[in-house]
Amino acid sequence: MxxxxxxxxxxxxxxxxxxxxxxxxxxxxxxxxxxxxxxxxxxxxxxxxxxxxxxxxxAFPRTIEAANGSIVIDEQPERVAVVHWGYNDSILLFDLKSVGLALPFTKADSSLTTDTYKPYADKVGELAIVGENTTVNLEALLEYAPDLIIAGNAVNAEITAQLEQIATTVVIDETKTDVWGNWPALVTKFGEILGQETVAADFISGYEAKVADGKAKLADLGGTVAFLQVRSNAVWLGGTKYLNPYYDNGLGLKAPDSPSMTEGAELTLEGLIALDPDYLFLGYFNYEQPSAASATDEWETTEVWKKLKAVQNGHVYSINGSLAMGYGPLGNSYGVGAVLEALGK
Incomplete structure (x- = not known):
């Protein structure tokens, strides 16, 4: 009619x-x-x-150039399984009725219930877990019955053939897309795959504006800034190469002068004293479970710790390390906001 x-x-x-x-x-x-x-x-x-x-x-059918060839997606997918554990941040940005996720940790230890993730996870009508601890559960994936599977050519190399038998599979070239260091490229690729290019572009432009505004606000911040990844039994210095949102390509913070600052390294208390940053961010991996042990618990009881400039000046800040020191859009967006809030900007 x-x-x-x-x-x-x-x-x-x-x-x-x-x-x-x-x-x-x-x-x-x-x-x-x-x-x-x-x-x-x-x-x-x-x-x-x-x-x-x-x-x-x-918009559909569309052909996607992927690591496993030219993949034709006949219709806009409604049930999308993402079996690369490092893609979770990116897929949740999009408007989807149903998503299947392979997680980097167990569901109980994942970031899905954090204030940062929850609004994005809640807007998905159905969210299924098809893998945990970086391992894809093929039986759970079959039961989920996806229209489309998105994978990585390195992380999912051993199961690519099985994935392609379950549903149309797009394998992203992790090196070419630089999935560990350039999430905007990955988000753009997801927009192309899902037919939601505008969603991708809008999030990226909003994030870039947030970073540019933050950089301007922090332009007069004097001193050096260090980020520590604090786990239960080890502390790692965050390298400038991986913490783009905060250093040269992001907020423009100044790193301590040390050869280990580029790549980062496992850190001792003595090593931290040598860095002696003016501002210190402790990225706790037990941030959501503060009663759990952290490697810095013992450090903070020592006289050596109390001699740090950041400690003496009240410039030590706690943040969620699994988010802020990650490499995805949601974690990085949280991190930029947490840093600005901590520094009073």
Whole structure:
């Protein structure tokens, strides 16, 4: 019925236009001039709606160039399984009815219930777990019955053949896309795969604006800043190469002068004393479970710890290390906000 009505309206419009042309031909030159001065009618709502539907329809099928070849996606996927444990941040940005995830940790230890992730996880109608601790559960994946599987050519190399037997599979080249160091490229790729390029572009531009604004606010911050990844039995110095959101390519913070600052390294209390940053961010991996043990618990009881400049000046801050010192869009967005809040900006 809607199709008939739309074409009927076009037929009526066409008839009206023909009559106007006929009257114009019979009228005087003055009348013709007045006729030309009348603004063109606005598009009929039904016609505009039909145009939008046509645009959406031509988005699929689409061909995606992937590590496993040219992959044709016939229809916009509704059940998407992401079996690369490092892609969780990226897939949750998009508007999907159902998502299957392989997690880097167990579901109980994942970030899905944190204040950062929860709004994104909650908007997904169905969220299924198809793997934990970086291992894909093929039985759970089969039961989930995805329309589309998104994988990585390195992380999922051993099971790619099985994945392709379950559903259409897009394998992303992890090196070419730089999934560990350039999440905007990965998010852009996801937008292409899912037919949601605008969602990807909007999040990226919003994040970049947030970072640029933060960098301007921190321009007059004096001193050096260090980030420690604090686990239960070890402490790691966050390297500038991996903490782009905070150093040169992000907020512009100044790192301590040390050869280990580029790549980062496991750190002792003596090593921290040698760095002696003016500002110190402790990225706790037990941030959501503060009663659990941390490697810095013992450090903080020593006189050596109390001699640190950051400690003496009250410039030591606790943040969620699993988010802020990660490499995904949600974690990095949280980290930028946490740093700005801690520094009073």
């Amino acid at each position: 809607k199709f008939w009505l739309t074409h009927s309206r076009f037929a009526i419009l066409a008839g009206l236009l023909s009559m106007l042309l006929l009257l114009s031909a019979c009228s005087s030159n003055t009348a013709a001039t007045n006729q030309a001065a009348v603004p063109a009618p606005s598009p009929v709502p039904a016609a505009a709606e039909q145009a939008a539907e046509t645009t959406a329809a031509v």
